[in-house]
Amino acid sequence: MDLMLKLRPSFFFSFLIFIFLLQKPNLGSASSPKCISTERQALLTFKQSLTDPSGRLSSWSRPDCCKWRGVCCDRRTSYVIKIDLRNPNQTLRRNGEFRNGSLGGKIHPSLTRLKFLSYLDLSSNDFNFTEIPEFVGHIVSLRYLNLSFSSFSGEVPASFGNLSKLESLDLYAQTFSDDLFTMNLRASKLGWLSGLSSSLTYLNMGFASLSGAGENWLQDFSRLSKLKELHLFNCELRSLPLSLPSSANLKLLEVLDLSRNYFYSPTPNWLFDLTSLRKLFLQLVRLQGSISPGFKKLKLLETLDLSKNELSGEIPAVLGDLPRLKYLDLSENSFQGQIHRFLDALSKNKGNSSLLSLSLMFDRLDGTLPESLGALRNLHILDLSENKLSGSVPKCMGNLTAIVQGKSVDEYYEYQEIRDSINLSGNNINGEMPVEILDLTYLRILNLSRNSVAGSIPGNISKLGHLETLDLSRNRFSGAIPQSLAAISSLHTLNVSYNKLEGSIPKQLKFKDPSIYAGNELLCGKPLSKKCARKQQDVVVN
Structure with a gap:
């Protein structure tokens, strides 16, 4: 019998799969994608245009770009679909340490070669007030784009209107330079928003100047019929329309922030x-x-x-x-x-x-x-x-x-x-502190200052075992400062000044910082002096 007739059908099926795989040499396995060479080169060109003082992109030299830090490839096709280069130190903005992990330089147009890139996050970096490149609006596969906190300037590119698949756009433009109040990013014309009308669900343009957008700014945003979140915090808006045209459609809006505009x-x-x-x-x-x-x-x-x-x-x-x-x-x-x-x-x-x-x-x-x-x-x-x-x-x-x-x-x-906090300061409240407040076991801040609360400070105040700040100043409390305060290990700020308290501050009270405010008649056995304050090192005279 002919040899081919003896072969089972399963052999031909397996043989066809083998031929198919030979024709797709760039595809990796589902569990371990291997990057496509042309996309690897595009990423390397992009890297060369950046500054990286902390070496965050040191892994961008290995053969497989799908294993580079911040890069994610599709498991089936191996195409690059995600670049996440947000600053890992973004929670340290206020004290300047975020700069240690900042990328800088320029964004290279080689990113447009990544035809399946759907996610791009360059947030909390420092691009030194360069303009957002116009070609970013030609990465038409994008669904997520985050350029927030990255010190961009100039006009928001009108080419963003090409991103018809974009679902989330974050351009929050606050910076942490020496000048916190200069509006560097602006959007004088908002016509490009219409290109995103059928896809965009999240938009944040906080700290981007919209002063040149005119009085019809809200009408432009109202064309985004899929929008669920709109953040326009501090955008130099000066007019708030009292009505909207019948064509406006913001029915799906769940979050609206127009704070710090002067209407x-x-x-x-x-x-x-x-x-x-x-x-x-x-x-x-x-x-x-x-x-x-x-x-x-x-x-x-x-x-x-x-x-x-x-x-x-x-x-x-x-x-x-x-x-x-x-x-x-x-x-x-x-x-x-x-x-x-x-x-x-x-x-x-x-x-x-x-x-x-x-x-x-x-x-x-x-x-x-x-x-x-x-x-x-x-x-x-x-x-x-x-x-x-x-x-x-x-x-x-x-x-x-x-x-x-x-x-x-x-x-x-x-x-x-x-x-957890209760602040009743600066009122005309009188009477005594009710002992029921001591049942608020997890209270962290209690401020009754500048009232007329009288009586003694409850001796079992240590029941507030999570208390961090206690301010009873400028009231009519009398008697001794309870020794039980020393049992509240979390307490770091105590102000009992300007009352009628007697005795001394409990010696067992220990603070990481000098945060006890006294100013009473009898502390250290006499009116508290600067000498006594220096001696105890945890008492400040008001």
Whole structure:
């Protein structure tokens, strides 16, 4: 019988696969892709145009570019699909150490040879105020582009309108140079946004000047029908339209940040049509008038920041009706009257409220603190400082069970970590410190300064075992400073100045930094002197 007839069909199938693989020499296995030579050369050319003082790209010399730091290849085709060169020291921006890991130089057009590149992150580097190259807008395969915190300048390229697949664009332009207030990046024309209308879901242009975009800037952004997050923090905007054209489509918007633009405007009604909003930041935009009842339509709202504006009137109960509200900041406005209606609404409608942070500092609120405050059982931050509140600290504050039980909060609000704190300073509060406050086991900051609280500091104050800052200054406390304070190992700032306390500071109190403020009549056996302060080295005279 002919030999070919004896061969099984499986042999021919295997033989065909073998021939196919021979014709695709650049493909690696699914578990270990091996880079394509032309793309390796494109990456090497890109590297040569960069400066790398810390040697972050030292691995960019090995044969397989798919194993280079910051490079990711498709497991099936081996094409480069991702370049992530964000600065690993980006959390150290404030003290300048981020510069140690910064890349610099220029972006080379060889990146356009990476035909399947979908992810490019060059954030938190230092490109020394060079312009964003126009050719970046020709990497049409991009779905994610992050150039934030990297010291670019000039006009945002209109070629970005070619990136029709782009889903996320981050151009946040704040820098950490000596001049923090110069707007280096600008977008005078926004017509390119229309090219992203069917794909873009996230856009951050904070600190990029939009002053040249004219009064129709919002209409340009409203064409982004898929947009879920829009961040325009400090963009030199000067006009806030009170209405939108019927063609505008921002129905999917979940996060809107227009903070630190100067609108001098009432709250526009079109905001209340954005019923998908979860977070709304309107800090320092010079909003005027009262809080609109239209906020009741934003049933999904979790974060509302209206701080540092010119809002007035009473805080309406309508804000207490928002069922998912977690973070509310109305501080530094001109609100007046009592807060009973608002706090009672929170208590009545939600019982165990979802509210985690409430800040009403530097307003003009008066009246006493209501018992309904104790119903905010999930509250971690309460700041009612610098108002005209009176009466005593309510015992119901011991019911803030989130602080009692130490429930962790992994969320961030306005770039600040949630830390359990109560600040009632700068009011007209009197009476004694209720012992129920000592039940707030995980409290980290307690500030009752500049009130008229009297009586003694509770001897068992050590129950606040996680306390870091205790400020009871400028009150009417009397008696001795409790020795039990020394048992709070986490305490690093203590201010009991300008009271009627007697005795001395517990010798067992030890701080990493000199952070005890005394200034009482009898410390070290006599009025505290500079000599005594130098001797103890942990006492500062006010």
